[in-house]
Amino acid sequence: MAVAHLKDELTCSICLNLYTDPVTLRCGHNFCRECIESVLDTQxxxxxxxxxxxxxxSRERPVLQRNTTLCNIAERFLSQEECEVFCTYCVHIYVFASKSCLLCEASLCDLHLTVHSKSPQHVLIQPTKSFRNRKCSPHKKVLMYYCSEDAECLCVSCCLGEKHRGHQVQLLNEAYEQKKEKARTIKDNIIEEREEIEKGVQSLQEHLRHIPExxxxxxxxVGVRLSDIRMQLDNLESKALKEISKQQxxxxxxxxxxxxQLELKKDNVSKKISTIEELCQTPDPLLYLQAHTGTIANMEGDSDRNIKAIEADDLAEDLIIQTLNTGVVNIISGVQKGYYVQEASGILLDVDTASNDVHVSDDLKTASSPNVNQARPxxxxxxxxxxxxxxxxFSKGRLYWDIEVSKEGLWRVGMTYPSIMRKGQSSNIGNNNKSWSLRRLREQYSIRHDQNEIPLACRPSSTKLRIYLDYTGGQLSFYELGNPMTHLHTYNATFTEALYPVLVVxxxxxxxxxx
Structure with a gap:
C-alpha cells in the first residue's frame, strides 16, 4: 500500500504517468513540464x-519552476520500478518481460515476443515502463537517430525537418558506440591523470615523512654550529682578557x-732644599757668598725642569677592540664560507680511472682536454x-671542496657512486641515477641527474666553485665563490654508496x- 500511495503522489494528474521533469505552479501543484505547457498553450x-x-x-502565464526534489524522487522510484517489468499481454499472471516495443509501447515476454511484428518500425529495447522519454515530443515517434552537431536524439521526422537538415546524423547505436569509445579514451586519460596525481601524493607523503627527520x-x-660559535666567542673573550691582563x-x-725614578729625584731635590735652607741661615755674608758660589751654582746647573713632560704608558684599548673586531669578522666569515664544515683535504685525481682524452697534471690536481690521446692501457x-x-x-660527515674552472670549453663536476658504468652513454655523469653534476657551457649553468638536464637562472660570474656534501643529511650543493658566495643548486637524495668527486672536461x- 505504501508503494501504491507513493506512486499516486508521483503521478501527473494530466498524463497519469510518473512525473517527467516536474514543475510547480504558484498554487503548489506539480505537473510534467510538457503536460502543463500543453494545457497553458490551449489557454x-x-x-x-x-x-x-x-x-x-492567473492573469499572466505562470512561470514554471522546476521541482528538483520531486524530480529526483520520481527518477529513483522509476529506476526501482523498472527493475520489475512484466509482460503487457499476460493479464492473468505476472510474467517478466524480455523486451519492450517502443512503437507499441508494450512489454513482451518470450512467448509473446515470438508472435510480435519483426518490422523495423517496431524497435525492441530492454524492458522498461517509461516509453515517453524514448519518443520525440513533437512527432511522437521513436528516437532512432543522433545529430552530432546539435547533440540531440532524433526521430525520422526530425531528420527531415528544417532544423537538422544537412547535419551529420547517425543511427543511435552507432553514435552510442562512438560516444562510448570516446568516453573510454577520456576515462583512460583520466586514469593516467589519477595515477600521476597518486604518484605526486605518494611523493609528497614520502617527503612529508622525511621532514621531521x-x-x-x-x-x-644548528646546535653544533652555535656551540662552535659560542666556543670561538669564549676563546676570543679569553684572548682579549689575556691581552688586557698582559697590558695591565x-x-x-x-x-x-x-x-x-721620580721618588729618587724627589729625595735629591729635598736634599737640595735642605742645603739651601741651611745656607740661608748663615749670618756671615762672607761665608754665605763663598758657599753660594760653589753649592748654589751647581744646583742651578743640575736642575731638571722636564718633570711635567713625563707621560706614563696606558692600556691600548684600541688594540683590544681591534682584536675583538678581527675575531668577530673571522667567525662571521667562517660561517659564510662553511667554516663549520670540514674541508675535504687531499683530493687527488685517479689516473687509473681517467679516459684517454683527459690529461691529468703531475700533481694530480688538474684535468684538461688537450685533444691528444693519452694512450693509457x-x-x-x-x-x-x-x-x-x-x-x-666520502661516506659520512659534512665537507666541501673547491675547484677552479676554465671559461672556455665544456666541463662538468659533481659526485658519483663507484658502481657507475665505465662505458657507453649511460656512463656519462648525470645520465644515470648514480651521479649528480653541475655543468657550464658558455654562459649557462645547468644541473643533470638521471638523464634530466635542468638549466639554472644564475649566470656565471666567477671561475671558482665550491661543492658541499652533507652525506648523512642527503644533500649535495654547488656554490659559486664570487663576492658574495652564490648558491647555485642543491640535490636532495638518500645516499647508499660512498661518493667520489668526479670531473668531466x-x-x-x-x-x-x-x-
Missing part, C-alpha cells in the same frame, strides 16, 4: 490561466718604574668518456682542484 488568448487541478487563476638533523647541525702588567711595571676502472674520478671517496676545458 492562450483567454482572460486567465487556470491550474488544471485546483482551478486557481631532516628537521631533527638541521636542529642538531706591562703598564703597571712601566708606571711603577717611573714612580721609583685499458683497465676495468677506466672511463670511455671524458671523465676522471678522485682517489678519495672536453673541448679544451679544464678543472683544477684547489683543496
Amino acid at each position: 492562450e488568448g483567454s482572460e486567465a490561466y487556470t491550474c488544471p487541478q485546483c482551478r486557481a487563476e 631532516k628537521a631533527t638533523g638541521i636542529v642538531e647541525r 702588567e706591562q703598564v703597571s711595571l712601566s708606571v711603577s718604574d717611573l714612580i721609583q 685499458e683497465t676495468p676502472e677506466r672511463f670511455e668518456q671524458s671523465i676522471v674520478l678522485s682517489r678519495k671517496s 672536453c673541448d679544451n676545458g679544464w678543472i683544477r682542484v684547489l683543496n
